[in-house]
Amino acid sequence: MKNKYSIFSLIKNAFSNHENWQRAWRDPEPKKEYDAVIVGGGGHGLATAYYLAKKHNLTNIAVVEKGWIGGGNTGRNTTIIRSNYLWDASAGLYDHALKIWEGLSQELNYNVMFSQRGVMNLAHNLQDVRDLKRRTHANRLNGIDAVWLETDEVKKFCPIINTSQDIRYPVLGGTLQKRAGTARHDAVAWGYARGADEMGVDIIQNCEVKGIKRNGDTVEGLETSKGFIKTKKIGIVAAGHSSVIANMAGLKLPLESKPLQALVSEPVKPIIDTVVMSNAVHAYVSQSDKGELVIGAGTDSYISYTQKGSFNIVEETLKAILELYPIFSRMKMLRQWGGIVDICPDASPIISKTSIKGLYFNCGWGTGGFKATPGSGDLFAHTIANDEPHKLNAAFNINRFVSGDLVDEHGAAAVAH
Amino acid sequence: MFLINCPYCGVRDQSEFVSGGEAHIARPKQPTELNDDQWAEYLFMRKNIKGIQFERWNHVHGCRKWFNVARDTSNDKIEKIYKMGEQPPKI
Numbered sequence: 001m002k003n004k005y006s007i008f009s010l011i012k013n014a015f016s017n018h019e020n021w022q023r024a025w026r027d028p029e030p031k032k033e034y035d036a037v038i039v040g041g042g043g044h045g046l047a048t049a050y051y052l053a054k055k056h057n058l059t060n061i062a063v064v065e066k067g068w069i070g071g072g073n074t075g076r077n078t079t080i081i082r083s084n085y086l087w088d089a090s091a092g093l094y095d096h097a098l099k100i101w102e103g104l105s106q107e108l109n110y111n112v113m114f115s116q117r118g119v120m121n122l123a124h125n126l127q128d129v130r131d132l133k134r135r136t137h138a139n140r141l142n143g144i145d146a147v148w149l150e151t152d153e154v155k156k157f158c159p160i161i162n163t164s165q166d167i168r169y170p171v172l173g174g175t176l177q178k179r180a181g182t183a184r185h186d187a188v189a190w191g192y193a194r195g196a197d198e199m200g201v202d203i204i205q206n207c208e209v210k211g212i213k214r215n216g217d218t219v220e221g222l223e224t225s226k227g228f229i230k231t232k233k234i235g236i237v238a239a240g241h242s243s244v245i246a247n248m249a250g251l252k253l254p255l256e257s258k259p260l261q262a263l264v265s266e267p268v269k270p271i272i273d274t275v276v277m278s279n280a281v282h283a284y285v286s287q288s289d290k291g292e293l294v295i296g297a298g299t300d301s302y303i304s305y306t307q308k309g310s311f312n313i314v315e316e317t318l319k320a321i322l323e324l325y326p327i328f329s330r331m332k333m334l335r336q337w338g339g340i341v342d343i344c345p346d347a348s349p350i351i352s353k354t355s356i357k358g359l360y361f362n363c364g365w366g367t368g369g370f371k372a373t374p375g376s377g378d379l380f381a382h383t384i385a386n387d388e389p390h391k392l393n394a395a396f397n398i399n400r401f402v403s404g405d406l407v408d409e410h411g412a413a414a415v416a417h
Numbered sequence: 418m419f420l421i422n423c424p425y426c427g428v429r430d431q432s433e434f435v436s437g438g439e440a441h442i443a444r445p446k447q448p449t450e451l452n453d454d455q456w457a458e459y460l461f462m463r464k465n466i467k468g469i470q471f472e473r474w475n476h477v478h479g480c481r482k483w484f485n486v487a488r489d490t491s492n493d494k495i496e497k498i499y500k501m502g503e504q505p506p507k508i
Contacts, residue, residue, distance in 0.1 A: 244465075252464065255463065302488075304493055305490050
């Protein structure tokens with residue numbers, strides 16, 4: 001049983017110089033056999049394990065991670081959470097996640113620093129205005145809070161934006177989702193890891209999957225760098241490396257893995273208390289609690305697993321940021337990094353069974369998976385436990401690429417994929 | 418970020434080019450005879466290889482010609498550049 005985190009535990013541990021905190025999760029060696037194994041110890045994978053144990057009583061399970069937990073895209077994203085997607089299926093999926101976010105810190109007894117500071121999407125041309133207004137109406141029909149803001153209201157909500165009509169891409173308005181916001185990305189992985197570990201889930205780090213053993217159309221287990229693990233159910237949550245693992249099982253996925261970059265500035269005093277995204281000029285910005293501006297750039301056009309990305313992509317984004325926020329012109333950027341995002345042709349994820357019994361995929365989140373972490377874990381756990389999708393992820397099955405029933409969210413993404 | 422030796426223009430920065438994805442995916446000769454699975458395979462399914470991958474590139478801010486590249490996606494090192502219509506090299 002884990003000790004509860006509270007103000008009292010904080011005070012108590014202060015007296016022992018914070019040297020006697022209980023370990024948040026164990027570091028076990030893999031057992032010979034598990035009821036299910038999750039491949040990938042990012043937020044989505046750990047959340048899947050957590051909900052498998054909590055809601056479906058599957059506690060003899062493991063999460064295997066080739067590096068350290070939360071070291072992939074969970075630690076590389078820009079932490080934006082929103083649910084203002086266009087189509088009904090996406091609205092259901094992302095708002096399910098947003099509703100879990102709203103109570104997540106309490107549920108996990110772990111402060112994920114969820115901050116509903118609002119997310120504003122800017123329109124820079126007539127087509128943007130039409131698309132975003134349409135999206136606002138669609139959101140409201142789906143019960144998602146969304147409002148349209150005229151240019152002066154945009155300025156009022158975020159005064160540092162340059163709303164002059166003389167700039168190259170003038171701000172013609174925007175949408176606002178007030179329930180949207182940000183969260184502390186590492187804390188999400190750590191909170192789920194701690195919660196899952198408490199229920200008996202083995203979190204095995206530095207354990208790389210080398211192969212998937214099949215007997216005909218049924219999975220039998222995993223070859224890993226720590227030996228063979230026997231299991232009847234394997235949930236793959238490997239983000240950018242999903243295709244690599246699918247290849248081990250003899251499957252092909254409709255994914256392309258590309259570097260997506262982000263960068264942060266030097267820390268400054270509070271200057272922007274919301275998240276502003278702009279599709280047309282491809283720039284989005286928020287400010288972390290440490291004071292750094294967190295800036296998201298675009299993906300490269302080519303497939304790469306290098307976690308780097310090209311300089312010209314960053315340059316484009318910063319040009320746009322400077323035009324929209326002249327106040328940032330003298331800020332220095334501190335760090336830049338890349339993550340490998342697995343992008344589906346319709347820019348929607350896959351949470352699905354496969355043609356191989358016992359093999360499940362949760363992938364294709366592309367450039368925007370962080371926001372869905374709790375919902376994705378919950379629905380993927382349901383899919384694995386019942387061998388059937390939940391009604392909220394039924395549309396996100398892999399067969400949609402055969403039936404043609406795509407969930408095309410290219411237009412509704414806040415930035416171009 | 419890397420350089421690409423365009424077979425028509427010479428060495429240029431990668432930002433002058435755009436990737437057209439996986440190469441050697443032949444358009445079906447008899448589209449009407451394909452079933453849905455075969456269409457899905459042709460349209461959407463990709464190898465997405467970590468390692469040497471054959472792909473198409475276009476020198477979009479230059480000669481605007483297409484050509485093929487054999488590139489290691491794990492380190493962005495280009496192994497071979499060859500023209501459209503040529504067979505992939507053995508690497």
